[in-house]
Amino acid sequence: DQQVKQNSPSLSVQEGRISILNCDYTNSMFDYFLWYKKYPAEGPTFLISISSIKDKNEDGRFTVFLNKSAKHLSLHIVPSQPGDSAVYFCAASANTGNQFYFGTGTSLTVIP
Amino acid sequence: GAGVSQSPRYKVAKRGQDVALRCDPISGHVSLFWYQQALGQGPEFLTYFQNEAQLDKSGLPSDRFFAERPEGSVSTLKIQRTQQEDSAVYLCASSLVGRTLNTGELFFGEGSRLTVL
Numbered sequence: 001d002q003q004v005k006q007n008s009p010s011l012s013v014q015e016g017r018i019s020i021l022n023c024d025y026t027n028s029m030f031d032y033f034l035w036y037k038k039y040p041a042e043g044p045t046f047l048i049s050i051s052s053i054k055d056k057n058e059d060g061r062f063t064v065f066l067n068k069s070a071k072h073l074s075l076h077i078v079p080s081q082p083g084d085s086a087v088y089f090c091a092a093s094a095n096t097g098n099q100f101y102f103g104t105g106t107s108l109t110v111i112p
Numbered sequence: 113g114a115g116v117s118q119s120p121r122y123k124v125a126k127r128g129q130d131v132a133l134r135c136d137p138i139s140g141h142v143s144l145f146w147y148q149q150a151l152g153q154g155p156e157f158l159t160y161f162q163n164e165a166q167l168d169k170s171g172l173p174s175d176r177f178f179a180e181r182p183e184g185s186v187s188t189l190k191i192q193r194t195q196q197e198d199s200a201v202y203l204c205a206s207s208l209v210g211r212t213l214n215t216g217e218l219f220f221g222e223g224s225r226l227t228v229l
Contacts, residue, residue, distance in 0.1 A: 004154075034217060043116070043203055043220030044155070089154055098168040099145070100218060102154035 003027045004092050006103035014111050019077040021106050023090030026071065030092040034100070035064060035075045038087045047088070048075070080110045114138065116221035118204050124227045125194045133189045133224045137206030144187050145218065146179055147203040155203055161187060194228045201225045 005024045013019045021035075031052040036044035050057040050064045050073070057064050063076045077084055090103040117136040125131050137144050143162055147155035148171075157171040163184035172179070176194075181187040191198055202225075205218035 006154075036220075041222070043205075043222045044218075045220070046217040049217060098160045099157035099171070102147075102156070104152070104154045 001026075002104070003030075004090055004101045004103040006088075006090055006106050008106050009104070010107040010109070012109045012111060013080045015082055016079045019075075019080045019084065019108055019110070021075040021077075021088050021090075021108065023073045023075075023103055024071060025073075025092050025101075027092070027094065027101075028071070029094040029096065030101075031095055032093045033064070033066060033073050034091045034093075035062075036089040036091060036102075037084075038089060038105070044089055077108075080108075082110045082112050084108060085110050116204055116206055116219050118202075118221035118224050120224055121222060122225050122227075124229065126229055127195060128193050129228075130190065130192045131194055131226060133191075133202050133204075133226070135187045135189070135204030135206075135221060137185065137187070137204070138208075138219055139185075141206035141208050141219070143207040143209060144181055145205045145207075146187070146189050147205065148173075149201045149203055149223070151200075158189070158202075191226070194226070196228050199226055199228045 034049040035047040037047045038044040048059050048062050050066050066073045087105045087107045089105045091100040093100045119134045146158040149155045159179045160168040161181040176192045178190045201223040203223045205220045
């Protein structure tokens, strides 16, 4: 069963506009969440994380929002740039566990 | 280099053949993970090492899959008698921290793409 879900396989956004990528999870034990970015033929690279004690974390153009009651997190990219075009994976972990659970990814295309 | 290194990058195997995939983690990283990523899917957990100890192998899909990290550094994922459903990208990741996952990120290698004919 998929404990982390990314229901939008793809997203297209104009350069300069906001990109919003969504992620839902089912396991209430998850307490740490990350976003990874992946270019073709490369491994995923870490983008930003958030602990469950926070509801927002910002790093430059990237902001992650966490809504624990809805078991939902989102990644906002403002302004979007063509170099942001990649597949974005949401991941979650529980302090009691040994693994990160990944969503299926959202392919973002930023149109110049 | 300073990152996680995996080899081979590409491997084509005939069904029934044994394969071995190697991972060189970042020096000093305590934790090492293997993930399997099928086409169009997210990475799925296979196994986890803390130093040389394999603490979790719950994600290994069958007893044909075996992983080791004998000296707490380089790791090898071995797949015996490969089947077509084993075709995937096998990702290795390492982390500086130990068992607690919520204080660190994973650093991934580029992956080994296995195609079983």
